[in-house]
């Protein structure tokens with residue numbers, strides 16, 4: 001049984017400032033993902049969502065970006081001093097925008113290569129656990145990733161992230177290019193995962209309605225700053241948030257929560 005969590009547990013970003021070649025992309029943002037919490041990070045194009053994820057994954061330098069000031073802590077440790085590999089080992093996993101699975105490798109191979117060396121002995125168990133969330137992949141284990149449907153590729157990308165045994169799962173643009181029913185099925189399974197393993201989820205989404213519906217707490221980024229934050233349910237019914245962000249959102253299909261995929 002896990003002990004009582006403290007403010008030091010989970011992911012905490014404080015006053016983070018990021019620049020690309022001197023141009024400011026994040027202007028002092030603070031956010032938190034507590035253990036087992038579902039947090040949404042929303043905002044229009046260019047608001048700074050990807051930059052936040054890059055900073056958390058410690059890959060900013062690949063984009064010629066730099067964290068100028070601020071701190072990122074995870075379970076009391078300084079993420080700012082970690083390599084990208086250490087971030088993953090510490091328990092932060094990233095499901096990238098566009099899935100980025102290996103299309104030439106089979107589903108099984110995609111999963112196997114993601115299992116850390118130290119956990120090779122339990123690879124079978126990890127794969128089995130992930131497949132129990134997304135059974136549609138079970139019959140596809142020997143199929144090349146490139147032949148999967150978009151929804152199946154997203155499921156694979158999530159399963160691949162789960163191979164690292166994360167305590168926080170960052171998912172970038174989960175809904176991009178997917179049918180609403182598939183999206184809601186995947187989100188529903190993420191809820192099962194959270195219930196069973198207490199993993200925290202940071203959902204980075206342009207689809208504000210989806211993001212608010214399936215999170216406990218949300219942050220809205222605008223021009224590199226947090227413009228709104230609060231309980232997702234409250235934001236969902238906030239007239240200002242509604243008029244600015246929810247007007248064109250995808251509607252929730254009435255039967256989505258009962259939909260089975262695969």
Ligand SMILES: Nc1ncnc2c1ncn2[C@@H]1O[C@H](COP(=O)(O)OP(=O)(O)OP(=O)(O)O)[C@@H](O)[C@H]1O
Nearest residue numbers: 020025043044045046047048049050051052063064
């Ligand atoms: N590699 C880069 N070099 C220079 N500027 C960048 C780079 N990546 C992003 N930016 C700038 O940083 C700001 C934040 O961009 P970011 O991609 O983080 O936003 P976003 O909310 O993820 O938007 P999108 O949904 O379009 O990806 C924008 O002004 C963008 O032009």
